[in-house]
Amino acid sequence: MGELFHFRMANASGVFKAALLVTITFCLHLGAAGFTTNNPQRKSYLEPIRNGLEKYNLLALPERPRTPGEKSVVLTLWDSSLSDQVILNELLRVEEMGFESVVIPVFPVQTSKTSDDPGVKWHLPIDFAKRQARLALNMTRLQVSFIPILSTINWEWRGYILPKNVKVWFLNYANVAGKLVELANEFQSPEIILATELEKIYSFNDEWIQLVKETRKSFSGRIIITANWSQYDYGFWRHVDAIGISLYAPLATGFFNSSATYKNNALNFRNKLINYARRVSKPIHLTEIGFGSHQLAAKEPYTYSSRPGLTLTPDPNLQAECFKIILSVWENVRDVIHQGVWSTGLTSIKDYSTNHDFRGKPAEKVLREWLAKDDDHFTPWQVLSDRLDGAEYRIPQNSF
Template sequence: MRAAALLVAMSAATSCSMSGDAGPEDQVNRPSAQAVRQYGIALPSWDSDDYAGPQAGAYVASIAAAGATWIQLNPTWYQRAPQDGEMHPTKQTASDASVRHIVRLARRAGLRVLLKPHVDLPGDQDRADIRPRDAPRWYAAYARFIGHYADLARETGVDEFAVGTELAGLSGDRRPWLAIVQAVRAKFDGTLVYAANYDEYERVAFWDVLDLIGIDAYWPLADRPTTDVAALRRAWNPILRRVGRFSASRGRRVLFTEAGYVSQRGSTTEPWAWDISKVDGAAEQAAAYEALLASCTGQSWWAGVHWWMWDDWPGAAETPRSLSYSPHGKPAERILRRWWRPG
């Protein structure tokens, strides 16, 4: 199917399922999206039953105990190669039943929920490299994928939904994304966001039809390992000025849909990297948490942060817990508690 035909078909299906003639432009700027500051922690899943496993309740409870008010959930589908036109669930994909289960646990713990489905590639390949040979075929497959989770988001009553994450090779394609967002709006009436990588957000072509600008905030803050919070805060200053101007130009607040640092020496030099060194960097991780929260909390355009990530599931970790992104049980968790649970 040609791109134009695909868009017509998607738009027609959407217009039949929406009440009235309101498009996505008529549904943005909801008070909840504008007023709520999100104190979030991501809990990704790497297996079909993680979210229904025996550790799920303990993880949710410990996230709430750290002062979080939001939890982020990340069911993932996979495509075999960057140029492929399809993505599929695998045995690593969280089952729908497990997602329903952990949403119930989150509600009981008093947490709001961001459902942020991912599309990933095998191994260490970056989803930003996805550039399908047959773009209309890929967008049709993606519409089915994201539509499935929009249905699940509506069914489970989650608060916020991400229409995509770090698809930098595609997020400049305005027309197909407008159709996707409109189709999602017809299914889910909560807050919508897209999670752009820190070097992608200025090229995303459809912020005007979303409620929030999402940025995965992995900017490098130093050129050598450091625990100097003041220096890290100085590094944030020009970044935040630029993001603040962008927020104003688009009329949307900015949510850091991900931010995180491994507890390895040098984590502030490459926050996106899972393996920087084998040397403990818990103090550097904590300094980075402090610098981000101290720098961003006073910004009126800042809608909050979802820290990547809480804990790996038993048997899933490729990085030792002492060196992982998790702040749980480390000095960084004390930073969270001080900012999120003062007094």
């Protein structure tokens, strides 16, 4: 723990120096006593220490290596007026759980499903995403990356977007990509998620290939494009570093379901995706995994609690069961290089009982157990995919 602290003490008084040295000695003693990153008691003692050091501008964390955290949380905080302390508390909590990185959503907007103006505005200010990233980098050991959630002004799903003028749309989306590159470089992100769930627009292979090539000129990390679970057969995969997937595939089918049915459906989807990934010689990046804590969690994992006209019944135990099944099904699959868990909102918001947040619900225990497991089954992404366009990915043997 000692490597965390770099001090500028030239102007400090003798009494302050002495008190500070006592504090440091105490902190080092705690570290030696076994208060590690995954220890549940970590937050209780570390938070006030960090706050005190920040007050005197004495804390500097070491620079992070540019390698992706294999288990991330996509942490969606909808209120840009949140204080730094509230944001930091959220970050410290997911860090204490054992997550290695935080993925911060940004929300570019286009006017309508057929318009050609992505990035005409942003649902939340970019500065809000920067504030979260700065706190994560300066006050935690979490790595930081960003994910673009494109929508219309009325929050229509991006999978429905199909512009009338495709050429102009890509010219404008290149500006969105440029903003993602700026964020990634500023905050030492190991990867860029270039786009997510643009189901209809992904059919324009040449345009996406060109955008990836342009992005590589100004970003040296991993480049991901994320498809929706329902459609992932596209022609641009060999130009990116992995097949990104939003994993909201239903576990339930029909009216009569059981845990065995859920697991069987999850296995079927997993095997189809792995076989496809091997055909196109790319590893798998599970960008988002998530379930609401309501009665439709297994049948419609993608259903969110604030959808107009929908009445949901809280069912946190079903959410936990779904997480347990999906995480066990994907465990020890060597084709997978990254798994991200979607979490939205704060425990204080009105739809907490049915939303996709797992914190403070039975699913948190499931995720803690998953995060505590040995990660040796992950294959380092540098081995799976190099920086050359069209480079082949060699399939690990005995992957599943």
